[in-house]
Amino acid sequence: MTAPGTRSPAGRQALAGAAVPPTPRQRAAWLDALELWGVDLHDPVFVADAGESSFAWFQFPSEVTVDLALVERIGAERHLSSILAHEIGHHVVAPSTRLDGFKVVQQMARALSALDSWHGEVRRRPSDPAEAHELANLWEDLLINARVARLQRRRAARSGRTADEPDLIALWRLLNGPGGDSSPLWWVYCRTHELLWSLPPGTFCDVSPPDVLGDAERGDLAAGAAAAARRAVAPGPSSEPAEPSEPAEPSEPAEPSEPSADELAEAAAEDAVIARAELVQLSMLTPGPDAEFLADVVRRFADDPVSGALPAGMVLAPYAVLRTRQGDQAPGAGPTSRPSAGEGCGGPSSEGVPTAAELEAVLGDPRLRVVPEHPGVAAGRRAAEKAAAARGDGADPTDGEGGEGDEGDEVEAVAAPRDLAEGQAYGLAETLRLWRSTDADGVVAAWYLAEARRWVRPLTQPALLGSDPDDTIPGALESWQLGDDVDDLDWVATLSRSPVVVPGVTTRRRDTLADAPPPRREGIELDLWVDSSGSMPGPERGSAALVAGTILVLSVLRGGGRVRVTSFSSPGQVAGGVRPTRDRVEALRDLTTFFGGGTTFPLDLLASRYRGTRLDPAVRRHLVVLSDDGLASMFGAGQPKLSGVAPRVRRVLDTATLVVLGASPAMTEQAEAAGYDVRVLPGVEDAPRLCAELAAVLADPPRRPEETRGC
Numbered sequence: 001m002t003a004p005g006t007r008s009p010a011g012r013q014a015l016a017g018a019a020v021p022p023t024p025r026q027r028a029a030w031l032d033a034l035e036l037w038g039v040d041l042h043d044p045v046f047v048a049d050a051g052e053s054s055f056a057w058f059q060f061p062s063e064v065t066v067d068l069a070l071v072e073r074i075g076a077e078r079h080l081s082s083i084l085a086h087e088i089g090h091h092v093v094a095p096s097t098r099l100d101g102f103k104v105v106q107q108m109a110r111a112l113s114a115l116d117s118w119h120g121e122v123r124r125r126p127s128d129p130a131e132a133h134e135l136a137n138l139w140e141d142l143l144i145n146a147r148v149a150r151l152q153r154r155r156a157a158r159s160g161r162t163a164d165e166p167d168l169i170a171l172w173r174l175l176n177g178p179g180g181d182s183s184p185l186w187w188v189y190c191r192t193h194e195l196l197w198s199l200p201p202g203t204f205c206d207v208s209p210p211d212v213l214g215d216a217e218r219g220d221l222a223a224g225a226a227a228a229a230r231r232a233v234a235p236g237p238s239s240e241p242a243e244p245s246e247p248a249e250p251s252e253p254a255e256p257s258e259p260s261a262d263e264l265a266e267a268a269a270e271d272a273v274i275a276r277a278e279l280v281q282l283s284m285l286t287p288g289p290d291a292e293f294l295a296d297v298v299r300r301f302a303d304d305p306v307s308g309a310l311p312a313g314m315v316l317a318p319y320a321v322l323r324t325r326q327g328d329q330a331p332g333a334g335p336t337s338r339p340s341a342g343e344g345c346g347g348p349s350s351e352g353v354p355t356a357a358e359l360e361a362v363l364g365d366p367r368l369r370v371v372p373e374h375p376g377v378a379a380g381r382r383a384a385e386k387a388a389a390a391r392g393d394g395a396d397p398t399d400g401e402g403g404e405g406d407e408g409d410e411v412e413a414v415a416a417p418r419d420l421a422e423g424q425a426y427g428l429a430e431t432l433r434l435w436r437s438t439d440a441d442g443v444v445a446a447w448y449l450a451e452a453r454r455w456v457r458p459l460t461q462p463a464l465l466g467s468d469p470d471d472t473i474p475g476a477l478e479s480w481q482l483g484d485d486v487d488d489l490d491w492v493a494t495l496s497r498s499p500v501v502v503p504g505v506t507t508r509r510r511d512t513l514a515d516a517p518p519p520r521r522e523g524i525e526l527d528l529w530v531d532s533s534g535s536m537p538g539p540e541r542g543s544a545a546l547v548a549g550t551i552l553v554l555s556v557l558r559g560g561g562r563v564r565v566t567s568f569s570s571p572g573q574v575a576g577g578v579r580p581t582r583d584r585v586e587a588l589r590d591l592t593t594f595f596g597g598g599t600t601f602p603l604d605l606l607a608s609r610y611r612g613t614r615l616d617p618a619v620r621r622h623l624v625v626l627s628d629d630g631l632a633s634m635f636g637a638g639q640p641k642l643s644g645v646a647p648r649v650r651r652v653l654d655t656a657t658l659v660v661l662g663a664s665p666a667m668t669e670q671a672e673a674a675g676y677d678v679r680v681l682p683g684v685e686d687a688p689r690l691c692a693e694l695a696a697v698l699a700d701p702p703r704r705p706e707e708t709r710g711c
Helices: 009-018 024-037 068-073 077-092 098-118 129-158 167-175 184-196 215-232 261-283 287-300 305-326 356-363 375-391 406-419 428-434 440-453 491-497 544-558 584-591 603-609 629-635 645-650 665-673 684-699
Strands: 045-047 056-059 063-067 460-462 470-479 508-515 521-523 525-531 562-568 574-576 622-627 655-660 677-680
Touching: 024 077, 024 129, 045 068, 056 077, 063 068, 063 077, 068 077, 077 129, 077 167, 098 129, 098 305, 098 356, 098 428, 129 167, 129 184, 129 287, 129 305, 129 428, 184 287, 184 305, 215 261, 287 305, 287 375, 305 375, 356 440, 428 440, 440 544, 440 584, 460 684, 491 508, 525 544, 525 584, 544 562, 544 584, 544 622, 544 684, 562 584, 603 645, 622 629, 629 655, 629 665, 655 684, 665 677, 677 684
Parallel strands: 045 063, 525 562, 525 622, 622 655, 655 677
Antiparallel strands: 056 063, 460 521, 470 508, 562 574
16 A cells, blocks of 8 residues: 556546445445544445556545455455555545645655755756655555554454454555565565564565665775775785894984875775765665664654654655666556555545645645754754763763864764754745646745745834824813812712712812823835846746745735735836735736846836825835846936936835845945935845845834824
8 A cells, every 4th residue: 555556537537437336245344444443434436447556545525436346356355444444544644634635745845855955966857746746645654554553453452352463464464575576665665564563574575675776886885895905905115024134233214205196196096986985885775774764753743644744755755766766666656567565555546736725825834844854864963962961961062082072073063954944945946846737826826925924924104194192081080179260160070979069079170181092003005116037036936036025015915005016127028016906816926927038127117106206195105126236227227318217206205125136336326326225135045034124114114294293
């Protein structure tokens, strides 16, 4: 029960017509599987000879399908209850929901991407999205099989049959055994089941792990061993035994001769050979320990398939790459000539296509930002941290016995990945390739939303006109005395105290308290201009400017404001909204519009939007431009007749900021001379910091004279 087989849409559509009614025995097997989990689902779909490579699969909304003909062909009909229990487990444990299924796939894709980044010499091509789906199903099957066997053991114990082997294990004995598929990926997978079920080695796979070395690696190891052996027995300057002779007069020791150029070249070549061998040893896969690590991940993340998918993927991904490199094809990776264990569970009936909203929820899950780390590396880091903490009781962690600080250095090196604030980025290009069947615009929007959402805060500004102080708030009742102003006399309070009015005795006055209401705040109206010329990173490349723009747009909208986005490039290449909007979809669509032409700021459009020469008394105006050094065209470069537009428009703006991906001193001087604030954005990681600085400016703009009225 592992990775999904390949199905065509036509084949899936044909399954509906091939459905057969269940027999009483098959119906009883289904009820038994439901009772094991303690859940209730609608009846499964039984089909006859669907022509698929697996005999069972699941889909959302919750449904289980079983090919009875294939089950009977491999002799597994008496284990139908376990087959159904496994498929139910996909709806209960892993992935449990369609959305979590996409998240697990994304985690596996991140693991493959991390492997590509750290071991680029292993793979010469980007990872295949199908590999992420395959590894996701492997991981989900491990979680489910471990749980089903445990539930079956508990049920047997309640019935007093503690010696009975879980039926799922019996099914695996039928489907798997030593001497079958020998790919390292499948060996690690089977060995993990042996560990989870406390079975002896050799139950489902060979006792000895398969060879994980290619011809090139094996040659490097042999050459390195030979070079090391030669160096160990290399003769010294005087290796020949000396003939016995008369004692000689003591003489000055001879100075060692300098090695020749040929000797130096030969030594350098041997050093390179030994270094290559050491590199192979360091990067060599270890199937036995990896199976143990994978089993431990299953135990630790039994109830959280999304979090556990990343460390599990870090164990499985190298074997998937190795299989591709060696030309292997693990069971279940595609159609084969015989049904096998690997085709027991075919995974979901289709890989599925997430909607834009689903993909936004997937990419926004914080569990998908954890640093990719092999469980073995994590275990070593924890051990090093524990050892460092123990030494810290009374000793300096950097002081070793020899005073060199080697152990402390090792701790620091191992712990370095934990210093990362965020997990390794899974780029937009990789995300587009993984979800290539989804609308590309939806994927782009979801990626930028996920990158920006963590930094979004409601962005508001003080109301343009403050409220006058209000001194009519009633205070406490006081005695009204003769000589006080008659208008201050509170007759209601006086007559309530006594129907007989005695001045200075029963008369009362109401005090008033001076009070000012809290300052009013209102939403921001932002005019955002985005350079989409060819010199700017395209939206599909993960642009720092667009991440910053997304943060600003979402912050303004969340604060109740409006935004107008304008994308520009060459003359005539201008797109965007006619008026400010609160529609997030419209704003993000305009933000990610990309022309890829030259860079000419549309000064004519800017001039038409801001025709006046004074600040608008009814609204604050905020302008932000996202561009690069080509923004010099905003100050007349290439269009001298409009060179005065930017300085004039600045006079009618409350704030004007240029966010530039690298700015030359000349352009910066022009912008500052015209009154514009220039901020440099080095990269994506700096976008949140810059947006926080910009938000402070927008939320507290310079005060106008009319705002002091009533103060």
